Amino acid sequence: MSSEENNINGKDNLKVSLRVQEAKKRDIGRNIARIDQETMEKLDIKTGDVIALVGKKESAGIAWPSYPQDSGLGIIRIDSRLKKNIGTSIDDTIHIRKVTTHSAQNIVLAPISVKIKSNPRFETFVKRKLSNYPVAIDDFIFISIGISREITFKVISMRPSGICTIKPETILHISENITEDEERGADIVTYEEVGGLDREIQRVREMVELPLRHPSIFKHLGIDPPKGVLLRGPPGCGKTLLAKAVANESEAYFISINGPEIMSKFYGESEKKLRKLFIEAEEKSPSIIFIDEIDAIAPKRETVTGEVERRVVAQLLALMDGLHSRGRVIVIGATNRPNSLDPALRRPGRFDREIEIKVPNEKGRREV
Known part of the structure; x- marks a missing residue:
């Protein structure tokens, strides 16, 4: 063992x-x-x-x-x-x-992606929250503020080094300089926070997390990992939350875009935005591109009258076909109208894996 x-x-x-x-x-x-x-x-x-x-x-x-x-x-x-x-x-x-821990003499925390105006009273509040809490340098620490708000801090310096516990005599300082998390975009959302979707989480892990974290397995078996996964289900059932969770758990660079935001009235601007996002994803791989409301940018071409929509659909198809980092860049699309999508998107090599996200049952609603 x-x-x-x-x-x-x-x-x-x-x-x-x-x-x-x-x-x-x-x-x-x-x-x-x-x-x-x-x-x-x-x-x-x-x-x-x-x-x-x-x-x-x-x-x-x-x-x-x-x-x-x-x-x-x-x-x-x-x-x-x-x-x-x-x-x-x-x-x-x-x-x-x-380990044998020591009391931290001095510790400095920096907020992640949010500006805080610190003062001795707030620092005392945080220290009290962390009483006897074991920490190490570069740890992320999560402090609840009120009922539904949480602030993430990073330990940027500490004396002595190693693993220490925070005691009443510890001098704790909160830096007003903002520290950015290494991975972009995805809020720190985990599988544990996605209630009522255990079966769906397992399928997403197999289709997305496994190829991102262990590409050698697919290469050894001679299997092509998926390029795209389509999450379909009614609004508000956890599609976006699930995409953020898989990005965080797989330590992937996360790019989130809302379908309607891609569309532009200027000629060629929508396609340019898409190309830029795919280039960024390839450069930062392993990465996940999450397209919410994908039906807004990829409707059935025979049912649309505008030339912009046709061009955007064609550009998205070309970009997915041209992905060089197969298994290292995965596109997740979310829609509550799967039948309105252009059929070409759901062919092999594009969004060839689909997961239905259903409304949680009674047990799932309790978890939520």
């Missing part, structure tokens, strides 16, 4: 390899890492201990016992916030180890 390394100076130097799985909804936002009893005993970890999680980056979580059904499976359940901090995703393998 696991591997042990560097067993030199006792338990703190042991590492165990575990496979990442989704956190249960009750654990989301609590910085919890659930591991089984065998792993806890091997590393001499008790419930509530701070552990280091090492993926592409290192961060910290709080150890809790696994659910009974997970015992012996060699998995760790962490939420999307912890996954983001260590640069990993579902089914990836990470290392964990026990």
